[in-house]
Amino acid sequence: MTEDTMTIGQMCRCFGVTPRALRFYEQKELLSPIREGQNRYYTPRDRARLKLILRGKRFGFSLAEIRELLELYRLGDGQVTQLSATLQSAERHRADLIAKRDELATAIGELEAQMDVIRQMLAERSQSRRAAE
Amino acid sequence: MTEDTMTIGQMCRCFGVTPRALRFYEQKELLSPIREGQNRYYTPRDRARLKLILRGKRFGFSLAEIRELLELYRLGDGQVTQLSATLQSAERHRADLIAKRDELATAIGELEAQMDVIRQMLAERSQSRRAAE
DNA sequence: CCGGAAGTTGACGTGCGCGTCAATCCCCTA
DNA sequence: TAGGGGATTGACGCGCACGTCAACTTCCGG
Structure with missing residues (x-):
C-alpha cells in the first residue's frame, strides 16, 4: 500500500467480487491497476471505475457497452x-x-x-x- | 388465424425476434401459445407477455426472473x-x-x-x- | 404433381461472463 | 527451515440465451 491503493483481495472484500472477475475486467480493458512486478495495485480511480462497472451491470449493459461509457470519463489524455x-x-x-x-x-x-x-x-x-x- | 392469433412468423416480424427465441421462451415456460397439431398460435395474451419479456431483458433481468414477474400477472387460476x-x-x-x-x-x-x-x-x-x- | 414457403423437432455450436482448478511464486511468522 | 496466506498465470469448464444447421411435414399456388 504505497499510497491509498488496494490489493486485489482488499478490492474483492470491498466490492463483493472475485479476483477472477477483476482480472477479467482488466483483460477487457475496463480496469488498469498499477502493475508492480506481478502484483496489482488498485487506485481510487480504479475503484471509481469499478463502481461504474458494477452499476452498469445492474442495468443490463454488456462489458463492451460499459467500456464505452467509461471512455467518456477518461478525458485529459494529451491530445484533446x-x-x-x-x-x-x-x-x-x-x-x-x-x-x-x-x-x-x-x-x-x-x-x-x-x-x-x-x-x-x-x-x-x-x-x-x-x-x- | 382462427381469431386474433398470430403465427410464429408474424410474431417474429412484429417483435423483431427469431423463431428460435420464441420456442426457447416457450420451453422456459414464459410463453404458452395454442398448440394446434404441431403449430403454434400466439394470442393477445402471449403478445402482452412477450412485451414484458423483452422489456425485462432490456433491464438486464434473467429469463428466470422475468418468469417470476410474469407469474404476478397470471391471477385468476382456480384456487386463489x-x-x-x-x-x-x-x-x-x-x-x-x-x-x-x-x-x-x-x-x-x-x-x-x-x-x-x-x-x-x-x-x-x-x-x-x-x-x- | 411439384416446387416453394413456412412450420416442426432435435442436436450441436457460440459468445459472454466469469468459476474452478493446477502449478507456481513471494513474503511473513513461528 | 518449514509452513501458511495471498498473489500470479494459464487452461479448461459452465450456465445462460440463444444461433445454426439438418431432416423432416404441411400447405398452397401453378
Missing part, C-alpha cells in the same frame, strides 16, 4: 481526442439511459396497478368470508 | 393461490425496480455533469484559438 465526438457519444448514452429510466417508470406503474388488483381480490375474499359467517 | 404471498413477491419486485430507477437517475446526473465538463473544455479550446489569432 475529438471532444465533440465524445460529447455526441455521451449524448447517445444519455438518451439510452433516459429511455430506460422512463420505461422502468412505466413498468413500475403497471406493477403497482397489478398490486392494486391483487389487493382488491384479497378484500373481496375477506368480505365473502364475513358474509358466509 | 396465496394471494398475499404474490403480493409480497410483487412488493419485492417493486422495490427492486424502484432502486434501479433511482440508480439510473443518479447515473444520468453524473453523465450530464461529465458532459458539462466536456462542453467546458470545448469552450476553452475555441477561446484559446480566437486568442491566438
Whole structure:
C-alpha cells in the first residue's frame, strides 16, 4: 500500500467480487491497476471505475457497452481526442439511459396497478368470508 | 388465424425476434401459445407477455426472473393461490425496480455533469484559438 | 404433381461472463 | 527451515440465451 491503493483481495472484500472477475475486467480493458512486478495495485480511480462497472451491470449493459461509457470519463489524455465526438457519444448514452429510466417508470406503474388488483381480490375474499359467517 | 392469433412468423416480424427465441421462451415456460397439431398460435395474451419479456431483458433481468414477474400477472387460476404471498413477491419486485430507477437517475446526473465538463473544455479550446489569432 | 414457403423437432455450436482448478511464486511468522 | 496466506498465470469448464444447421411435414399456388 504505497499510497491509498488496494490489493486485489482488499478490492474483492470491498466490492463483493472475485479476483477472477477483476482480472477479467482488466483483460477487457475496463480496469488498469498499477502493475508492480506481478502484483496489482488498485487506485481510487480504479475503484471509481469499478463502481461504474458494477452499476452498469445492474442495468443490463454488456462489458463492451460499459467500456464505452467509461471512455467518456477518461478525458485529459494529451491530445484533446475529438471532444465533440465524445460529447455526441455521451449524448447517445444519455438518451439510452433516459429511455430506460422512463420505461422502468412505466413498468413500475403497471406493477403497482397489478398490486392494486391483487389487493382488491384479497378484500373481496375477506368480505365473502364475513358474509358466509 | 382462427381469431386474433398470430403465427410464429408474424410474431417474429412484429417483435423483431427469431423463431428460435420464441420456442426457447416457450420451453422456459414464459410463453404458452395454442398448440394446434404441431403449430403454434400466439394470442393477445402471449403478445402482452412477450412485451414484458423483452422489456425485462432490456433491464438486464434473467429469463428466470422475468418468469417470476410474469407469474404476478397470471391471477385468476382456480384456487386463489396465496394471494398475499404474490403480493409480497410483487412488493419485492417493486422495490427492486424502484432502486434501479433511482440508480439510473443518479447515473444520468453524473453523465450530464461529465458532459458539462466536456462542453467546458470545448469552450476553452475555441477561446484559446480566437486568442491566438 | 411439384416446387416453394413456412412450420416442426432435435442436436450441436457460440459468445459472454466469469468459476474452478493446477502449478507456481513471494513474503511473513513461528 | 518449514509452513501458511495471498498473489500470479494459464487452461479448461459452465450456465445462460440463444444461433445454426439438418431432416423432416404441411400447405398452397401453378
